[in-house]
Amino acid sequence: MRIGEVARRSGVSVRALRYYEEQGLLTPGRSPGGQREYPEDAVDRVRFFQQLYAAGLPSRRIAELLPCIDTGTTTVEQRAMLDAERERIRKQIDGYTAALARLDELVEAAAARRA
């Protein structure tokens, strides 16, 4: 599969795919002419990356996870990092939830004022 199709099917830009490669997240093969050739599961991988990016993981962290995604095993450092990230995400969710509550307060206060 060439880069354009991966982009369409995974919903990211061609530029983003080349960026992921630059960050070591994808290592597609090359055609005789030098064009990138992706395996079928590249689309799923990219979707997974997007999910992690959306949770605030930087490329470096995702790269560190790659071996444990591929092998299904983790080293001590990887487990520590995973736990740290999970904790960070939990705290982020708490922060978001708190902010949401504050916005809700604002809306309700204004609604009460109108009533």
Next chain:
Amino acid sequence: MRIGEVARRSGVSVRALRYYEEQGLLTPGRSPGGQREYPEDAVDRVRFFQQLYAAGLPSRRIAELLPCIDTGTTTVEQRAMLDAERERIRKQIDGYTAALARLDELVEAAAARRA
């Protein structure tokens, strides 16, 4: 209160406070010598800003909320914006939750492999 104390008590940098002012979020008075003079409630306001920043609201949006924070009322546009932001935050939380689940899967899969 001068800027340094506000910074210490709210936990943000002096630079950040000046930046907030630049964005129209704070408008402290000035001493005869030109130094910023903040009211007592500035600390709480700053903490609130931090909470909204943490939830992904940009300065512009926070600035748009200021009048409705101060007056306790909202215009039609503000209510629409508030709803949009709340929706965005909810989706963000969903995204984070999904990513968290994926990381949990990784950890459990690796744990099972070790067992």
Next chain:
DNA sequence: GTAAGACCTACCGTTGACGTCAGGGTCAAG
């Protein structure tokens, strides 16, 4: 064999929330 797409590398530009530095003024104490 040619023309339209799709692709390549290399590089600069963007955005947001600050960090950091330079060069100088202010304030309270002694």
Next chain:
DNA sequence: CTTGACCCTGACGTCAACGGTAGGTCTTAC
């Protein structure tokens, strides 16, 4: 009236995840 801590205004630097552009190459259908 000087010292030291604190503050001021620019203005440039940073970092991440790409966006966009220029100038050229590959692939494929006709």
